[in-house]
Amino acid sequence: MDRQEMAAFLRSRRARIQPADVGLPAGRRRRTPGLRREEIAQLAGMSVDYYIRLEQGRGPRPSRQILGAVARALRLTDDERRHLYHLAGEPPEPPGAPSRDVPPGILHLLDRLDDTPAYVLNARHDILAWNALAAALMTDFAAMEPRDRNVLRWLFTGPAIERFDTDEYVEQLARTSVADLRSSAGRYPGDAGIAELVAEVSARSALFARLWDEGEVGVRRGSRKTMRHPVVGELELHCDVLYVPERDQRVVLYTAAPGTPSHEALKLLRVVGTQDLSVR
Numbered sequence: 001m002d003r004q005e006m007a008a009f010l011r012s013r014r015a016r017i018q019p020a021d022v023g024l025p026a027g028r029r030r031r032t033p034g035l036r037r038e039e040i041a042q043l044a045g046m047s048v049d050y051y052i053r054l055e056q057g058r059g060p061r062p063s064r065q066i067l068g069a070v071a072r073a074l075r076l077t078d079d080e081r082r083h084l085y086h087l088a089g090e091p092p093e094p095p096g097a098p099s100r101d102v103p104p105g106i107l108h109l110l111d112r113l114d115d116t117p118a119y120v121l122n123a124r125h126d127i128l129a130w131n132a133l134a135a136a137l138m139t140d141f142a143a144m145e146p147r148d149r150n151v152l153r154w155l156f157t158g159p160a161i162e163r164f165d166t167d168e169y170v171e172q173l174a175r176t177s178v179a180d181l182r183s184s185a186g187r188y189p190g191d192a193g194i195a196e197l198v199a200e201v202s203a204r205s206a207l208f209a210r211l212w213d214e215g216e217v218g219v220r221r222g223s224r225k226t227m228r229h230p231v232v233g234e235l236e237l238h239c240d241v242l243y244v245p246e247r248d249q250r251v252v253l254y255t256a257a258p259g260t261p262s263h264e265a266l267k268l269l270r271v272v273g274t275q276d277l278s279v280r
Helices: 003-015 037-044 048-055 064-073 078-087 104-112 132-137 151-157 159-163 168-187 192-204 206-214 261-272
Strands: 118-121 127-130 223-229 233-244 249-255
Touching: 003 048, 003 078, 037 048, 037 064, 048 064, 064 078, 104 118, 104 127, 104 249, 118 132, 132 261, 151 168, 151 192, 151 206, 168 192, 168 206, 168 223, 192 206, 233 261
Parallel strands: none
Antiparallel strands: 118 127, 118 249, 223 233, 233 249
16 A cells, blocks of 8 residues: 555545535635545545545555545546555456447547457457458357357357367367456456356356366467358468456457468458358
8 A cells, every 4th residue: 555645646636626516515715726625525424534644644544445435525537546446555446347338449440440350348258349351250240139249159159169079279269268257257246247148158058167167267368260251261360359458348359461361361351241151
């Protein structure tokens, strides 16, 4: 816990808030900008003495409940809230459920990547956004029901499930995906969506159930992939994963080395589009 840095941070955040911002009367003339310490304590539902000690860098280590109350009272942004938790020596509180709100900048990036298949996943492995080439390579996501736009449902309950017991590569992909989902379950212990996904796919896939019971934990990273497209054939692709930490999302991109048959196949896919997209 960095008491002095946290004290300075709390004072600076308090100074920027005006009474009208939080529904308080301006009252008599104020000697310093922003709210008074007792007003922050009132908004946070804590004793004035406790909050004063926090701002003076001599208070005890605050609990997560206290940090959350202070963050709300000071109207901290998500970045500022995380910073406050780090200063207090606590990992930031995760949101209650994986975010489905893709930042506008990421959506713009997908549109610009007209020669690279790319899509966005949240921690539940829901496919939130994609570009045209990703749909051409994998499947027409727009034609699917929103709940079915999930990598794990697609991976474990689609036609490719029959290959898992004999294809070492596909089983390794399955293993890393399940380990990544278990990591997400640890970050979102109260998310009903993850629990429902695990129960549903476990009932439909013996492989998923076995891998989930093994309890491996990991985070999905880049890898090489072999994909078979019904029109352009087999592609050897490199899969890169870019993280969007403020939303706990990731951008997945598929690329091929220039001049290779797979690179030429990707260029052909731009022409083929989403016709007959059953990846076999």
